[in-house]
Amino acid sequence: MVSINASIGTEPYRIDIKSPTGNVVIADEPLEKGGQDKGFSPKELLASSLGACTCATVRMYAERKTWLLEKINVSVDLIEEEGQTKFIRKIELVGNLDDSQRTRLLNVANACPIHKILTHTIVVETALV
Structure with missing residues (x-):
């Protein structure tokens, strides 16, 4: 929790x-x-959570594999239109990586905990105290 x-x-x-x-x-x-x-802003914090989690998750995986990943740059745009909220995430992987490593790291990024939260059912329970 x-x-x-x-x-x-x-x-x-x-x-x-x-x-x-x-x-x-x-x-x-x-x-x-x-x-x-x-x-x-609160919306910037929400988008930041996805960017930060992506960076950390990809870094942890690359370190475990001892891949030559020097830097990860992630940009996230949060767009609200037509009753839908969309996150546009762009990931730049800097380092000596082959195509299979890059593809694997993209899959890892899509499995980061915040990505999972945002793409599954969300329930918000609110109570006055």
Whole structure:
């Protein structure tokens, strides 16, 4: 289980997000939505989760295989249109890799935990405390 705490005071719309281990991320809304643009927007955080998970998962696999992967660059666009949310993910693998290794790493990227979460049924349960 992953657990975070998010809180907002009176400063528009700064949100402090804290992990149980003490890590802190600031989220905010862009200026055009009344925020101060001091952090990632909530949608940017969502897209960032996919990018970060992709990078970590591919890196772990390549290290386990001792493949010569120097760098992984991932860009993620989150597009909402016609009642659908679409993530466009582009992965650049920098290093001395053959075509079969590149194909395998693409398959690994598609199996990262956040990819799996986003492509399976999601349930959000909400309660007031």
